[in-house]
Amino acid sequence: MAARPTTRFAPSPTGYLHLGHAHSALLAWHAAREGGGRFLLRIEDIDRTRCRPEFTDAITKDLAWLGLDWDGPVRVQSAHFREYRAALDSLASRGLLYPCFCTRAEIAREVAAIGAAPHGPDGPLYPGTCRRLLPAERAARIASGQPYALRLDMAAALAAAGGPLSYEELGQGRLRCDPARFGDAVLARKDTPASYHLCVTHDDALQGVTLVTRGDDLRPATDLHRLLQVLMGWPEPAYRHHALLLGPDGRRLAKRDGARSLREMRAAGMDAAAVRAMAGA
Structure with missing residues (x-):
């Protein structure tokens, strides 16, 4: 991995962010900032039937509220x-x-x-x-x-x-x-x-991402991604697949299951530092 890593957080705007997203974003942000590198924000909105502009707007507000900053412009996949x-x-x-x-x-x-x-x-x-x-x-x-x-x-x-x-x-x-x-x-x-x-x-290669930090549920996809990287001559990043946060029922936090959103926590007046601690990163 590069001495000064470039990491990214790349959510899909199909709903509001929850603690699981905060956990992943914070891990990537800390890896970049502690290594003197770059942290990028990318909006993966290729599914035009499920993605909504209001969710994209909420993503940037939630991350800023958590105290996360990013380097350079936000890449929006639907524009490319x-x-x-x-x-x-x-x-x-x-x-x-x-x-x-x-x-x-x-x-x-x-x-x-x-x-x-x-x-x-x-x-x-x-x-x-x-x-x-x-x-x-x-x-x-x-x-x-x-x-x-x-x-x-x-x-x-x-x-x-x-x-x-x-x-x-x-x-x-x-x-x-x-x-x-x-x-x-x-x-x-x-x-x-x-x-x-x-x-x-494609975007990890284009943006110079050297460390991909994402949930363990996406670990299998790395096999296919490495094949595409080799076929296209794209550089190989390092990977860090982290455990998923679980709810009280033992199931992973998910938008579709109604996991409490960061937006709701923010609106309820919760302290951002406390939410970061809850996210465990």
Whole structure:
């Protein structure tokens, strides 16, 4: 890892921040400030159906209230779809992507027909239906306006990467990667020009992030991210995956479960220092 680390906090504005977010943000902020480095704020709002401007505004207010400052302008992913398209075009030009016209229902039926279908971190692996389409049929479907996603041809990608992959986990050393467990991962969805996996890896490289601090629930994704870094010639950051904060019921704090937000704590007049202590970072 660089002597002066560059870290980032990259929330999705799909709800208000809670203590779990504060924990992650504070870990990254402390790592940067204590190491004399940079702390970046990035808004990962590629999902235009769920992201809201009011949540983005609340994120900056909550972080400022906690006493966190960031370096440089805030990068907002939805303003950079052309950059992600260029990365996709690069992969496609090397035969590493293919269009997938399958609906979720069609995929579910195929998986059910297989029976004991292999599973990855995100569920049953895609059975490769559209990978087997002839070029002429692909072209005809695209010309007819049929919507499609873009999938990574995992076998071709691994061959292009060459050799085993690994990443540096702080405190644990080099850990082996197994990107194949994701199967032919989606890198651009029918309703979203680029996926989380592509955008986050692209932006970490572009912004010079040298230490990725994020929750342990995202540890499996690192395998796929390392593959993309190798394929694109992007630099490799170090990683620190932290434990998730749990609620009184023993479940991890989550927006969808109604975890109490920082905004509510701030409105209730709670002391920011006390909230930082509750966040445990």
